[in-house]
Amino acid sequence: MPEPHSPAGTGAGSHTGTRISARAALEAVTDPGTFAEVPVSEGEFKPDGPLDWDGYGASRARAEERTGERESVVCGTAEVDGTRTVLMSFEFGYLGGSLGQRTGDRIEAAHTHARTHGLPVVSLIATGGSRMQEGMRALGQLQRVARQSALTGAAGLPQIAVLRDPTTGGGWATLGAGADMTVALAGSQVGFAGSRVRPADADPAAYTAEAQLAAGAVDAVVRPDELRRDLALRLKALTSPAAGPAAPPAALGRTDPPDTGWDAVLRARAPERPRAQAYLDAYFTDRAVLRGDRCGGVDDGMLCGFGLRDGRAIGYAAQCGTATTPAGYRTAARLVRLAGRLGIPVLTLVDTPGAANGAAAERAGAGAAIADLFAAVASSPVPVTTLVIGEGGSGGALALAAPDNTWATPDGYFSVIAPELAAAILKRPPSAVHATADQLRIRPQDLLELGVIQGIVTRSQ
Structure with a gap:
């Protein structure tokens, strides 16, 4: 089981840029004092998960103690330069920001809240992919996430993805690449394949925010100090x-x-x-x-x-x-x-x-x-x-x-x-x-x- 700041997903990658916590990412783009978490109903979950993966429960406990979070994503509502928005921010320090069943619970709750209240959705992504310790139950969350995104889009609500470091695996192939508009932080690793699962001779430059911009897969690459203004403008323009x-x-x-x-x-x-x-x-x-x-x-x-x-x-x-x-x-x-x-x-x-x-x-x-x-x-x-x-x-x-x-x-x-x-x-x-x-x-x-x-x-x- 990977330990602190080591990815736990199938698309995991190496540390290529400055990483901040999920809540620090939220604080960087939202108006002060406006964030409130969205309530979520989590189903019954065995200590070592659906596969009875030995040590999984202990790893989760260590991740919770280290980050202060109960899962790999924090979801809530806040204002971004006055625009009320649903935000989902990934905590890479929690098992590499990997997607598991309870991650899916939270993402579904966030999208449901957005549709109920007619709000745009912003995903602040930093993930290594799907959580291996939950097997196909984890991989299946991608279908769940894709369905929620499709329902939100069909409701006429915009979705913006912010690609932090790293954004790989299923998180990139659903929340990231599937958003209406996609912005990447400069220097971030972005690609479906993380560094540990690529061909040995693969050019690492192809798996960057800048390469994805050149390939037409993202709309802009911005510096961290530019993100707040860029995101506020995009939300205003889409709403x-x-x-x-x-x-x-x-x-x-x-x-x-x-x-x-x-x-x-x-x-x-x-x-x-x-x-x-x-x-x-x-x-x-x-x-x-x-x-x-x-x-x-x-x-x-x-x-x-x-x-x-x-x-x-x-x-x-x-x-x-x-x-x-x-x-x-x-x-x-x-x-x-x-x-x-x-x-x-x-x-x-x-x-x-x-x-x-x-x-x-x-x-x-x-x-x-x-x-x-x-x-x-x-x-x-x-x-x-x-x-x-x-x-x-x-x-x-x-x-x-x-x-x-x-x-x-x-x-x-x-x-x-x-x-x-x-x-x-x-x-x-x-x-x-x-x-x-x-x-x-x-x-x-x-x-x-x-x-x-x-x-x-x-x-x-």
């Missing part, structure tokens, strides 16, 4: 939906309409034209980033998250002028679906020459990813507002556009295909590209006349 559709942002570039189709193309491609980052900065007072497709991919040309405008939250998915990859489409679909479940309206900014069309994109499932985003936008239960701020290249742009609430700036255009490609397909010479652009009727004023967009925005919006 304060704006009423009604998002208003289209005001144009930040030119306000005069383009004279010709080719003029529209040149203006949209101009390097000095304001891009998505400028629009988001002007539109929102603060933003909580959602990053990655949870399938191993990140597209830095697709910015997603939830922003605060006049104190209320709006989801956003914004293209940055680059060809959008499958990971970008999947991340946007993730954002749209989460916003829909939480009742938060969505703003999308279209600016792409089109979908990435190289071999790597095809192997990564470009068609399926685009189809999934089309479906997410089409079926969204919340209003989606779209503004074309630059290039609107074919289906790669249309997938992000609201069917009945798309607007354009004078710097934007929308086309079934780029004029150069249209001319090539029609076997026209390069000299015919400008005329083809006019024939495609891609200028904002053409799109308005055709009924493709609802209006052209200016700075006076």
Whole structure:
């Protein structure tokens, strides 16, 4: 049986960063004096557990004496910068923060309390995995935890995971990776496999918070001194939906309409034209980033998250002028679906020459990813507002556009295909590209006349 600060779970790992107790973690993020534990009914439990594991009861007693806790997780309610929240904080000093039957009892009680009172859930995770001394009864708690998380999500309540050091095994594969938004503390060990069960030649750098961020598995990596503010912002953004559709942002570039189709193309491609980052900065007072497709991919040309405008939250998915990859489409679909479940309206900014069309994109499932985003936008239960701020290249742009609430700036255009490609397909010479652009009727004023967009925005919006 592992002893002090030694993991007891199947995914246990080595000490890679500063570890604090469950209650110290709670104190670091909650408003002073607001934490109160959630009552829990624990079932009958034999001294040495369901397997009669010799010495298990004594190990639990030593863990309790050492930490002052009766189990590996502390659950309760508190305010985080004024937002009432249910929190679950793992005590790694108690048998490596491992999940056993009574851990499951507490997590279920916390989720039930959250659903009863309509509160968001935050998990402050530090665990080595499932508790071997309880065998399959312990591993089965993962199904229990997953069900509680699913029920809480279906109730329209947000869940945020904070990955402390370490977060491995089933705790990562349920509470961590299964949360709506996931934040990791810098330097923490994060991965399904802990250091003691990995292949001998495995690269330890792959099992870190930073590696998971690069792989699109977490939304942000923060320092401990940044966590309180980051968590408060995410809770505010996920629990304060704006009423009604998002208003289209005001144009930040030119306000005069383009004279010709080719003029529209040149203006949209101009390097000095304001891009998505400028629009988001002007539109929102603060933003909580959602990053990655949870399938191993990140597209830095697709910015997603939830922003605060006049104190209320709006989801956003914004293209940055680059060809959008499958990971970008999947991340946007993730954002749209989460916003829909939480009742938060969505703003999308279209600016792409089109979908990435190289071999790597095809192997990564470009068609399926685009189809999934089309479906997410089409079926969204919340209003989606779209503004074309630059290039609107074919289906790669249309997938992000609201069917009945798309607007354009004078710097934007929308086309079934780029004029150069249209001319090539029609076997026209390069000299015919400008005329083809006019024939495609891609200028904002053409799109308005055709009924493709609802209006052209200016700075006076």
